[in-house]
Amino acid sequence: MALREIRVIGDPLLQKVSKPVKAIDGRIKQLLDDMHDTMVAAQGLGIAAPQVGVLKRIVLIEYEDERYELINPVILERRGLQAKPEGCLSVPGKNGIVERPEYVKVSAMDRDGNTYTVEGEEIMAVALCHELDHLDGILYPTKALEMYDVHVRTEDAQDEQEQCDESEAL
Ligand code: ZN
Numbered sequence: 001m002a003l004r005e006i007r008v009i010g011d012p013l014l015q016k017v018s019k020p021v022k023a024i025d026g027r028i029k030q031l032l033d034d035m036h037d038t039m040v041a042a043q044g045l046g047i048a049a050p051q052v053g054v055l056k057r058i059v060l061i062e063y064e065d066e067r068y069e070l071i072n073p074v075i076l077e078r079r080g081l082q083a084k085p086e087g088c089l090s091v092p093g094k095n096g097i098v099e100r101p102e103y104v105k106v107s108a109m110d111r112d113g114n115t116y117t118v119e120g121e122e123i124m125a126v127a128l129c130h131e132l133d134h135l136d137g138i139l140y141p142t143k144a145l146e147m148y149d150v151h152v153r154t155e156d157a158q159d160e161q162e163q164c165d166e167s168e169a170l
Pocket of ligand 1: 089090130134
């Protein structure tokens with residue numbers, strides 16, 4: 001298990017456009033494993049490579065016990081509109097309401113180089129759009145309709161109300 005440092009808002013690297021992955025080698029697989037460990041340790045639902053300081057088009061989402069590794073992801077379809085609170089591992093202590101499509105279909109490669117598509121609705125659609133934005137150097141506060149403070153989740157925050165206050169971190 002290897003944790004990487006999560007870059008936070010203000011770090012200029014988070015505003016850069018990431019480059020496509022040309023070859024999936026051992027380093028990319030290690031990066032995917034480290035991104036997963038880092039995301040789990042930070043209690044996030046999704047993470048993008050630039051958040052750990054790597055400007056490559058790689059996203060990882062874990063939703064309903066399914067792990068999605070998305071290399072060079074592209075949005076193929078988007079439908080509808082939703083405006084829900086979202087949070088970001090790179091924007092601690094805040095949530096914001098962001099307008100996103102209600103449904104998206106994304107094409108990407110897995111770690112074996114196979115192309116596949118993922119469809120997402122509700123939080124999964126939010127997660128896909130949020131993470132793909134990271135690859136273009138976009139942080140959600142630049143899109144948010146409103147921003148507000150939340151309690152930072154801590155190990156001993158057992159209070160359910162407090163848990164509910166914070167949206168999923170992406
Ligand atoms: Zn984020």
